[in-house]
Amino acid sequence: MEDHVTPRRVVIIGGGFAGLFAARALRHAPAAVTVIDRRAHHLFQPLLYQCASGILSEGQIAQPLRGVLRRHHNVDCLLAEATDVDPQAKVVHAQRPGGEPLEVPYDDLIVAVGMRQSYFGHDEYAAHAPGMKTLDDALGIRRRLYQAFEMAETATDPEERRQWLTFALVGGGPTGVELAGQIREIAGHTLDREFRAIDSAQARVLLFEGSDAVLGAFGPHLADRAARTLRNLGVEMHLGTMVTGVDADGLTVKDRNGASTRFPARTVLWTAGVEAPPIAAALARATGASQDRAGRIAVEPDLTLAGHPDIRVTGDVMSLDRLPGLAEVAMQSGAYAGRAVRHSIEGRKRKPKPFKYVDLGSAAYICRGRAVVKVGRIHLSGRTGWLAWLLIHLAFLTGFRSRFGAVLSWAVVFASGSRRERAFTMPDPPAPPVPPAGPKPSAPSS
Template structure:
């Protein structure tokens, strides 16, 4: 049994396979499981990376049936039933499987404008979060040093591209940093003059939520000083600004700090699987699977979470439930039992925070905003966070950040800002 990925789909599949009469190999490109819903809090200085990324081996310790391997699955040979793993030591290794669960998640999509990435990093992993944290706090420091008014304004302007949960949550956190948490700490820069601009081509923020909650979120963002610009398309991004276009015409926004939160696509592994199996992919590169989450014609290959083409939202619960379903199907087969029912997603709703004491929760027919939505968000995220120690330390950091003004994780280094660019140059 081979599992690809240590995100929600892979981790919950591995947990559900405990006790199965099978040798399980979990292959992951990282040594940790990332609790992605709280990644924005690492980027904004509330939590440390360790609190949202516990080690996989620690989570799954004591499992004699489980082998954890560090590496990136780059190809799948569906006929030979093997996966090709690229290891950190530079060698490629072939790992055979009888059953395969692919839960490699998604990657950010710049919609064909890959050159945007250099100046507008995304937020999908720990490296991204540390880079963005350094860029944000570095911008405040540079604004305090800058003597030219126009240059200072560029340092105090933050542009977030994409008004989904990540863009909304980051916009709210940067507004809180500038207007509350860091107020009075800079002698030469007036952080109350900071501009936080949230841009999207759609007509409302949080488009996957109920319209009433979208309206509440936009109202709260505006109250916090966030400039929400909808029906606005980004056409170019460079080191010092963003070019946008609306129905009325084009405009340039001068800003040194840009964050991309506009879209996701399937990783290149999905393309390799499609080529090996002959199955179709959708426009985002996701694999079209059957009702039981298997690749048509290959019942031993399961694809769960963001890599599977479906009408389901790209949220953690879809991956969790898909991983459990695939694992239970494998266990039924090993026990000689008949196939179970098709996969059915139980929608537990969507949540997003805007600021301290204010969140929106879309729970089917129930819609909550304000402090009640925030309390629901708090309890549910704390419940799903992996590890007792992480729950305790996270709660302590939340107490400091939400009841007071402190941000305990404000370390900003030049290395974190420049490392991604340096690595990309090495790859070339």
């Protein structure tokens, strides 16, 4: 007779790097694992900017979550948005698309909800300056980028044309730098000789950053190299500036001396900050956990919440030792939390060692053949950095069937500058007004 033990119910909120690695660590555990995510796919977020700029397709950076976990027979995926946690009843409250409520009971909870774009209290900027966190964001930015050149081509007013050919990026972190490089490359190479009325290469790219350096997290040496590469590309950097206003026609910034400057630009993209999604505040309320200014949840050294050994927080939304919001931190903390739950299910008595992040380095792609990579004390830039970037991304794309496709797309864009995924969606505009009155010879018959 078989021994039917009810398996431990492990609920993971979020199917990003942290959630995925937690689920994988539980593969052979006697647990019933449920991954709840608002989207049905796992997104390879570090390459999202390449989807936005037309190098990669959605399928090359996003895989169906249940496809990725297909062979994990103890894992179940739910397309729903977690809205609250009840730590007494041990239930996650969630909503299916459309709004119907779901209740998902758990024995162990792993929170891996990530962070979303923050406008530092100015959510009204979002309509004019989209962020880049989701596939929808990336496709929206793709439309804005390529449509801006189309609009410049048909503009009759020279000032309007200049505004369409000006792209402003707020935030000098990896995403802002990567987008700046992409836009200059699109303008100078991809669109070369395609337009008649405009010279796409004249497009201005403005990069605004509040601190004194772009890519400050890479240290002064690489930051300098990156700044030089960007300048050579034609990116205009405005360091030490704070955005004080964004509208459909441009943005206003204030420098360190308090002087305000207006920059007309029809395309403004926002990569400046992150904040925790609402579920983080709900969890903090329910458990008494504290949050940092951006809403990250403070965790114990073993990633549990104080007083709640059954709740672990991992990835970007976890606040621990000021660890940065990197894919690698998310993977390692997710895997740690998954293993910890497995050990607890297996009845290991020994207290787990505290989570320790092993810095495997970070990388930012600037343009064709140029990247900066920092691995411990090793600093690479230029072509060497780019080769390292390529190897790192090939290694991390392992397991993705699209690795081959990505390499092909990179080869094409590197060799010729042309991009395979430039087609942008364009929802139908509102019905056109009645055509202008004029001489109409005769009525048609049918």
